[in-house]
Amino acid sequence: MLGTPTSSRIAARREATQREILAAAWDAAREQGVAQLTLRDVAERVGMRPPSLYSHFASKHAIYDAMFGQGWAAYLEACRATRPSLPPEPRARLRAIAHQYFDYSVADPAWFQLLNQRLVPGFEPSAESYAPSLAVIEILREEMEEMGITDAAAMDLWVALVGGLVASQLANDPGGGRYRLLLDRAVEMYADHVGLPLGTTHRAEEENS
Template identity: 50%
Template sequence: MSAAPNRDRQAERREATRREIVDAAWEIARRDGLAAVTLREVAAMIGMRSPSLYSHFDSKNAIYDAMFGQAWTLFLAEAEKNFRDLPEAPREALLAIVRHFYDFSVTDVARYQLMNQRSIPGFVPSEAAYAPSVQVIDLLQRTFHRLGITDGADVDLFLALGGGLLERQLANEPGGDRWLRQLPRVIDMFADDLDLPGPPLRSTT
């Protein structure tokens, strides 16, 4: 009979506290904006004294770093799942990719801002926190190759077109779909330029 593996309960408690701190930081960011996250506010929310936070995170930017890594890890997991079920037609697949990114972004604007904008002066994600975003780009490139898009400049253009529409939507009509409705047209323009096969996504009537 084999002995049960030893559990490092102290490490488990420490990790649970770190998650609680990050969750509190997200709650503040979603309520008041990313810039409103402070060590004092986070500590008060979880019933901890501010100096005690330093035994878990050595600075506010370290908390942002954990938030950044968590957000991209979540998006990577969702993307890996969604990309397995993409439509066969390249245009429909491209539309599904960008719609997934839209849905993920608009459901949590603070998370989107931390992931994709330089919204925190002086904050640069660590290599470990940045790694999931690199994996997302690698996944995109492999998926695009499968769809017949092999030029890195074309991938860049696709990201700029989709991201630009999303920025307009969030800046000018949060919660609406004015720019979201342009996606089929933009995907068609992109696909036409690359001579991708398939019927147009937008109505021709």
């Protein structure tokens, strides 16, 4: 029958509405804080009544879950896009990796808080939404192994080091650069700890000192 929506058109419309809801949820989280997200606020932003959201997401945690997966998928894409252009020298490569994560996180505190801090009581991401974060960790693990860093504890230390500087920046100097200034120093301390060789710039500085 003419004018009857096909299943593909209905699915496309539903996906578009879900994307609109998630965009509104991110806007609300950025304005009011991740833990303060309410279904009423999200619904108002997309011109819905709160009960109508349940035809797209089963609960508020389901919205958080979709945001979690969406957020990590976006960062995974950024990692894959920049990986070919990373410097070949191990220490310079580590600095570039650290700066990418730091700058990405600080530019979007709600992203960092939802994906890296347990601010929402009772929320646990689903396996599907968690998968992109594991892919990001796998890229980092491959990078570390290529540099000769194979100790699992060294990976944990790296995550804690860079993530800790992001958290300190957001908590103590939001909008500033106080902890970004410490990033290169922290990376060099880490590189010394795991035994990475000095780069050409460092060797030249030592020879001239």
